[in-house]
Amino acid sequence: MPYRTIAAPVETEIEIKKSRFIGFLAPVADEAEAREVIAERRSAHPKARHHCTAFVLDPDSRTQRFSDDGEPAGTAGAPILDVVSGHGLTFVVAVVTRYFGGTLLGAGGLVRAYGQATSAALETARIVTKHELVPVRAEVDYAQANALDRAAGNRGWTTRSRYGAAVHLDMMVPVAEVDAALAIYADVTAGQAEPAVGDVEWV
Numbered sequence: 302m303p304y305r306t307i308a309a310p311v312e313t314e315i316e317i318k319k320s321r322f323i324g325f326l327a328p329v330a331d332e333a334e335a336r337e338v339i340a341e342r343r344s345a346h347p348k349a350r351h352h353c354t355a356f357v358l359d360p361d362s363r364t365q366r367f368s369d370d371g372e373p374a375g376t377a378g379a380p381i382l383d384v385v386s387g388h389g390l391t392f393v394v395a396v397v398t399r400y401f402g403g404t405l406l407g408a409g410g411l412v413r414a415y416g417q418a419t420s421a422a423l424e425t426a427r428i429v430t431k432h433e434l435v436p437v438r439a440e441v442d443y444a445q446a447n448a449l450d451r452a453a454g455n456r457g458w459t460t461r462s463r464y465g466a467a468v469h470l471d472m473m474v475p476v477a478e479v480d481a482a483l484a485i486y487a488d489v490t491a492g493q494a495e496p497a498v499g500d501v502e503w504v
Contacts, residue, residue: 302360302361302433303431303432303433304361304362304392304503305389305390305391305428305429305430305431306328306390306392306393306428306429306431307326307328307390307423307427307429308426308428309327309426309427310325310328311423311425311426312324312325312422313418313422313424315414315417315421317414318402318404318406318410320402321398321402322397322414322415323349323397323398323399324396324418324419324420324421324422324423325342325397325398325422326385326419327393329356329392329393329394330392332358332364335356335358335366335394339352339354339394339396342396349398349400350371350399350400351370351371351372351377351397351399352370352398353367353370353372353381353396353397354366354367354370354381354394354395354397355367355379355382355394355395356385356393356394357390357391357392357393358392359391362389365382365386367379367381372399372411373408373411375408376408376411376412377397377415380411380413381415381418382395384416384419384423385419388423388428395422397415397418431504433475433501433503434473434474434475434501434502435473435475435498435502436461436471436472436473436499436502437471437472437482437483438469438470438471438497439469439470439486439494439496439497440467440468440470441467441468441470441490443467445468445489445490446468449470449472449485449489450462452485452489453473453474453485456474456481456485458472458474461473471499473502473504476501479498482496
């Protein structure tokens, strides 16, 4: 199952009625890393009134958490989560840091502000789709490597290579197509290659 996430951390800032809202998003691997990012944001802005957060994890987005961090219930964390999940993203943590400007925004105003701050950060992010692929790898000669690279390209697969006296080639293939990759190795190298199947990677 492919999933969408962001490629790198992003940060933007908006101002609403003299309150500063700093939106920050980062890719994370698990809940521990998400909470570490949240702690880092608190440390980076110790004088801010609120650090409202949300994160989504797992390829199917089944893990979702949010916090209003002292704002009225439902006015901060939920709107942040709605933006992240609404864009179909996972393995992402969002933190919106608020420096209070002295003017109360009301519940509706807070919902809009936290949503806007998250959206503003998301607009600057590069969204990537990751696929579950398996490396099928073998040591081959240079001519075979070129032929294997072309064969992989014809199937829509990518390859990774390390060059030395021979070529250490990884053919990155969907889980369901491992047998097809093994057959291509056998065909191109006339059975000389001894391909091994690696562990699943998200690429």
